[in-house]
Amino acid sequence: xxxxxxxxxxxxxxxxxxxxxxxxxxxxxxxxxxxxxxxxxxxxxxxxxxxxxxxxxxxxxxxxxxxxxxxxxxxxxxxxxxxxxxxxxxxxxxxxxxxxxxxxxxxxxxxxxxxxxxxxxxxxxxxxxxxxxxxxxxxxxxxxxxxxxxxxxxxxxxxxxxxxxxxxxxxxxxxxxxxxxxxxxxxxxxxxxxxxxxxxxxxxxxxxxxxxxxxxxxxxxxxxxxxxxxxxxxxxxxxxxxxxxxxxxxxxxxxxxxxxxxxxxxxxxxxxxxxxxxxxxxxxxxxxxxxxx
Amino acid sequence: xxxxxxxxxxxxxxxxxxxxxxxxxxxxxxxxxxxxxxxxxxxxxxxxxxxxxxxxxxxxxxxxxxxxxxxxxxxxxxxxxxxxxxxxxxxxxxxxxxxxxxxxxxxxxxxxxxxxxxxxxxxxxxxxxxxxxxxxxxxxxxxxxxxxxxxxxxxxxxxxxxxxxxxxxxxxxxxxxxxxxxxxxxxxxxxxxxxxxxxxxxxxxxxxxxxxxxxxxxxxxxxxxxxxxxxxxxxxxxxxxxxxxxxxxxxxxxxxxxxxxxxxxxxxxxxxxxxxxxxxxxxxxxxxxxxxx
DNA sequence: CATTATCATGATTAATACTCATGAAGTGAG
DNA sequence: CTCACTTCATGAGTATTAATCATGATAATG
Numbered sequence: 010x011x012x013x014x015x016x017x018x019x020x021x022x023x024x025x026x027x028x029x030x031x032x033x034x035x036x037x038x039x040x041x042x043x044x045x046x047x048x049x050x051x052x053x054x055x056x057x058x059x060x061x062x063x064x065x066x067x068x069x070x071x072x073x074x075x076x077x078x079x080x081x082x083x084x085x086x087x088x089x090x091x092x093x094x095x096x097x098x099x100x101x102x103x104x105x106x107x108x109x110x111x112x113x114x115x116x117x118x119x120x121x122x123x124x125x126x127x128x129x130x131x132x133x134x135x136x137x138x139x140x141x142x143x144x145x146x147x148x149x150x151x152x153x154x155x156x157x158x159x160x161x162x163x164x165x166x167x168x169x170x171x172x173x174x175x176x177x178x179x180x181x182x183x184x185x186x187x188x189x190x191x192x193x194x195x196x197x198x199x200x201x202x203x204x205x206x207x208x209x210x211x212x213x214x215x216x217x218x219x220x221x222x223x224x225x226x227x228x229x230x231x232x233x234x235x236x237x238x239x240x241x242x243x244x245x246x247x248x249x250x251x252x253x254x255x256x257x258x259x260x261x262x263x264x265x266x267x268x269x270x271x272x273x274x275x276x277x278x279x280x281x282x283x284x285x286x287x288x289x290x291x292x293x294x295x296x297x298x299x300x301x302x
Numbered sequence: 303x304x305x306x307x308x309x310x311x312x313x314x315x316x317x318x319x320x321x322x323x324x325x326x327x328x329x330x331x332x333x334x335x336x337x338x339x340x341x342x343x344x345x346x347x348x349x350x351x352x353x354x355x356x357x358x359x360x361x362x363x364x365x366x367x368x369x370x371x372x373x374x375x376x377x378x379x380x381x382x383x384x385x386x387x388x389x390x391x392x393x394x395x396x397x398x399x400x401x402x403x404x405x406x407x408x409x410x411x412x413x414x415x416x417x418x419x420x421x422x423x424x425x426x427x428x429x430x431x432x433x434x435x436x437x438x439x440x441x442x443x444x445x446x447x448x449x450x451x452x453x454x455x456x457x458x459x460x461x462x463x464x465x466x467x468x469x470x471x472x473x474x475x476x477x478x479x480x481x482x483x484x485x486x487x488x489x490x491x492x493x494x495x496x497x498x499x500x501x502x503x504x505x506x507x508x509x510x511x512x513x514x515x516x517x518x519x520x521x522x523x524x525x526x527x528x529x530x531x532x533x534x535x536x537x538x539x540x541x542x543x544x545x546x547x548x549x550x551x552x553x554x555x556x557x558x559x560x561x562x563x564x565x566x567x568x569x570x571x572x573x574x575x576x577x578x579x580x581x582x583x584x585x586x587x588x589x590x591x592x593x594x595x
Numbered sequence: 596c597a598t599t600a601t602c603a604t605g606a607t608t609a610a611t612a613c614t615c616a617t618g619a620a621g622t623g624a625g
Numbered sequence: 626c627t628c629a630c631t632t633c634a635t636g637a638g639t640a641t642t643a644a645t646c647a648t649g650a651t652a653a654t655g
Contacts, residue, residue, distance in 0.1 A: 010430055011314055011332050012383040017307050018643065032602060039304050045644045047602060052642095057390045067601045067652050074392055081385045085378045090305040092374045097350045099367055137303055254654090311612065325633060338613050340633060345611095360621050360632045547623095600653070610643070615636105622631070 015056050020082060022049035023061070027071050027079055028112050028139070030228030068232070087138040087149050094136045106284045107136045109146035109154030113227045113247055114271065115139060118299075119155065126291045133284050141199055146274070153275045153285050155292075157199070160272055166280035167272040168289060170296040174245040175203050176264035178257040183237035189213075189261040193221040193239030197230060202268065203242040210265040231257070308349050313375060315342035316354070320364050320372055321405050321432070323521035363525070380431040380442055387429045399577045400429045402439035402447030406520045406540055407564065408432060411592075412448065419584045426577050434492055439567070446568045446578050448585075450492065453565055459573035460565040461582060463589040467538040468496050469557035471550040476530035482506075482554040486514040486532030490523060495561065496535035503558040524550070 025035035026046060036046040050069070054061050061078075062069035071079070091107055098105045110119060115137070127135065140146050143162055146154040160167050177189055186192075194204055194217040208214075221239045224230045227247050234241050235256060245264045251257040273292055275285050318328035319339060329339040343362070347354050354371075355362035364372070384400055391398045403412060408430075420428065433439050436455055439447040453460050470482055479485070487497055487510040501507075514532045517523045520540050527534050528549060538557045544550040566585055568578045 012310075012379060013429075014310050014379070014383055014386060016642080017305075017310055021304055031600095033600080041643095042645055043602070044604080044646080047604085048644080051603085057386065059390075059392075064602080069602085074389060078385060078389045082382060085382050085385075086305060086307070089375060089378050090307055092371060092378075093307060093350065096367060096371045097352070099352075136306075309611080326631080334612090335614055336633070337615080337635080340635085341613080344634080357633080362633085596655100598654085601651080603648100603650090605648085606646090608643100608645070610641100612639100612641070614639070616638105617634100617636085619634090620632080622629100624629090625627090 015053055017086070019049045019053045019056070020086060022046045023053050023075075024079055024083055024086070026050055026062075026069055027075065030068065030232070032069065070229070070232070083139070084145065084149060087140075091136060091138070091149065094134070098134075105134045105136050106288055107138065107150065107152045108288070109138050109140050109149060109151035109156070111141065111155060111157060112139050114155060114157075117247065122295055125295070126288065129291070130287055133287060143274070152279055152282075153273060153288055156272055156274050157269055158272065159269050162272070162274045165274040165276055167274045168293060170271040170273055170292065171299060172270040173267045174264040175200070175207055175242050175267050176245055176248075176259050177207060177240050177242045177261045178234055178248050178252070178259050179240045179261075180235045180237050181255060181258050184258055184260060187260065189240060190215055190217045192217070193219040195221040195230060195233060195239045195241040196223040197227070197241065197243070198223050200242070200244075200267075206267055207242045207262075207265055211262050308346055310379070312342045312346045312349070313379060315339045316346050316368075317372055317376055317379070319343055319355075319362055320368065323361065323525070325362065361525070363522070376432065377438065377442065380433075384429060384431070384442065387427070391427075398427045398429050399581055400431065400443065400445045401581070402431045402433050402442060402444035402449070404434065404448060404450060405432045407448060407450075410540065415588055418588070419581065422584070423580055426580060436567070445572055445575075446566060446581055449565055449567050450562055451565065452562050455565070455567045458567040458569055460567045461586060463564040463566055463585065464592060465563040466560045467557040468493070468500055468535050468560050469538055469541075469552050470500060470533050470535045470554045471527055471541050471545070471552050472533045472554075473528045473530050474548060474551050477551055477553060480553065482533060483508055483510045485510070486512040488514040488523060488526060488532045488534040489516040490520075490534065490536070491516050493535070493537075493560075499560055500535045500555075500558055504555050 021039065022035065022041070022045070025038050026032055029035045029038060032046050032050070033043050036043045039046065050062065059074070060072065061075035062071055064070075094105045094107075123135070127133075138146075138149050138151060140149065140154070143154075143156050143158060143165075146156060147164075155170065156162060156167075157173070160169065179192065190213070197203055204217075219239075224233065227243065230241050230243065231248065231251060233239070235251075240261070244267075248257055248259075252259055273289055275289070279285050314332065315328065315334070315338070318331050319325055322328045322331060325339050325343070326336050329336045332339065343355065352367070353365065354368035355364055357363075387398045387400075416428070420426075431439075431442050431444060433442065433447070436447075436449050436451060439449060440457075448463065449455060449460075450466070453462065472485065483506070490496055497510075512532075517526065520536065523534050523536065524541065524544060526532070527536075528544075533554070537560075541550055541552075545552055566582055568582070572578050
């Protein structure tokens with residue numbers, strides 16, 4: 010009995026559009042044309058017989074239903090790939106290293122550098138999965154991952170890569186009052202302590218006039234801020250371009266170093282394997298280079 | 303970053319061939335030609351760069367690696383369908399009933415009868431998942447399932463459908479000694495108490511000369527018996543055709559009713575929903591008809 | 596305002612899925 | 626043993642889906 014399923018090409022395009030926030034970026038990532046990706050998104054909407062995106066200002070904003078669907082489907086695709094590569098690696102000499110990455114960190118920091126690793130390790134095939142949390146990576150049985158946290162990952166060895174600085178940003182069109190508490194405070198679900206940490210560092214003890222909605226996706230949050238929904242405390246790394254271009258302002262005070270940071274993690278029983286050690290050694294050197302920048 | 307994945311059509315053909323044990327049967331089930339299914343199996347072997355089947359006597363016997371791969375992949379496909387239909391059902395008036403079935407029971411008993419249900423309930427769309435155990439069905443969040451067991455399924459309402467009778471069978475080409483203990487006793491992982499139950503019912507307390515390998519798949523077990531690997535205690539329902547055709551013999555004694563049987567199960571919180579009640583009412587009547595046969 | 600970026604869509608091309616036909620080998624009955 | 630039927634693999638061809646190129650409308654930026 011055949012199942013009722015969209016094609017994998019369709020699902021991967023859908024996923025990439027949500028992850029990148031732009032059809033054009035998604036297409037680059039998948040090595041397809043913008044047209045192909047646009048069609049696949051429309052194909053999926055036709056297949057499920059409902060719109061999955063709100064079209065707004067030449068951008069596609071995913072519906073809640075679309076985000077829920079992606080959250081359940083994306084790990085399935087990751088596991089399917091893992092199992093397929095596992096099957097293949099049982100017949101080849103090459104080693105497969107399953108690497109878990111946070112979407113924005115992965116696309117903005119690591120992917121541009123990853124060619125350096127693959128160039129020097131042709132015997133190690135990378136299988137890259139994306140996840141938002143440590144739990145995601147555990148569930149997917151990754152060999153290594155770049156996770157965000159405080160360094161304590163139960164059952165995993167962790168190696169500090171870099172800190173994260175965070176700062177509140179606002180849209181220039183909506184900036185009127187220098188008092189950060191006068192705005193709605195938008196929340197990042199992956200950064201629950203961002204607001205308290207930043208306010209504490211400024212010695213501000215009062216409460217904001219309003220706590221805003223919670224979102225899990227940086228690109229969407231940046232769009233919400235630019236639309237004037239409120240102020241969000243975001244990692245400096247992710248808003249650097251928008252600040253430089255003047256699309257966002259950071260007028261409320263300096264960026265502060267968060268309690269959490271980025272760590273390379275690996276299950277205890279794998280942390281000393283040759284492939285994990287090779288990747289760790291390479292990545293720690295890259296992170297040192299970034300600190301020297 | 304695009305994943306390295308075989309197509310869904312490929313995976314479904316691979317799955318169907320293993321489930322049915324014959325390319326031709328798999329093709330019928332999928333409403334494709336034998337040729338298409340044969341090609342897809344070869345496509346997958348080429349994709350993963352290893353044979354997934356041993357070709358023997360016009361049949362395809364899956365390798366261990368193939369079975370492992372299927373066990374991990376099949377539930378992923380089930381869940382992907384469930385989530386897709388869930389997404390679709392949030393926008394339609396139709397109800398989706400997610401039904402879990404045991405592979406052999408499903409294909410041999412229920413599927414031939416299922417048209418009777420869909421004919422009378424056009425408002426209920428069926429989403430059919432296969433699993434081997436109660437745990438499989440729990441994990442997949444089915445609305446209802448036909449499970450094998452003793453009637454105790456924690457957190458689930460159960461309705462008895464039918465008993466199962468089991469009996470030891472052997473290949474006519476290898477039958478020489480009427481003492482069942484003189485043969486290797488092949489084991490079914492889904493029927494761990496089959497041998498003890500049957501022997502106890504015959505008042506046989508001695509042990510067999512050899513305990514044979516354990517398998518989880520009826521079709522493969524039947525093939526192993528026919529090849530002369532030993533004797534297996536199998537459900538009468540599944541060996542009826544082979545016995546009638548003389549491909550198997552049951553010379554050691556009568557079939558006995560197992561302690562376990564087939565039950566329709568549904569999570570407690572769903573058991574009184576309209577869709578589950580509709581399916582339950584229909585299936586209990588079908589099971590009564592079978593008893594009257 | 597001019598230039599660039601973005602998405603949707605018509606027309607066309609490329610790739611994959613599938614069918615029909617055929618042949619070789621296996622199975623079972625007489 | 627012969628014969629009829631079944632089964633799988635494969636060549637050739639057809640059908641369907643995926644993807645590209647080109648274009649236009651709209652949005653964003655300097």
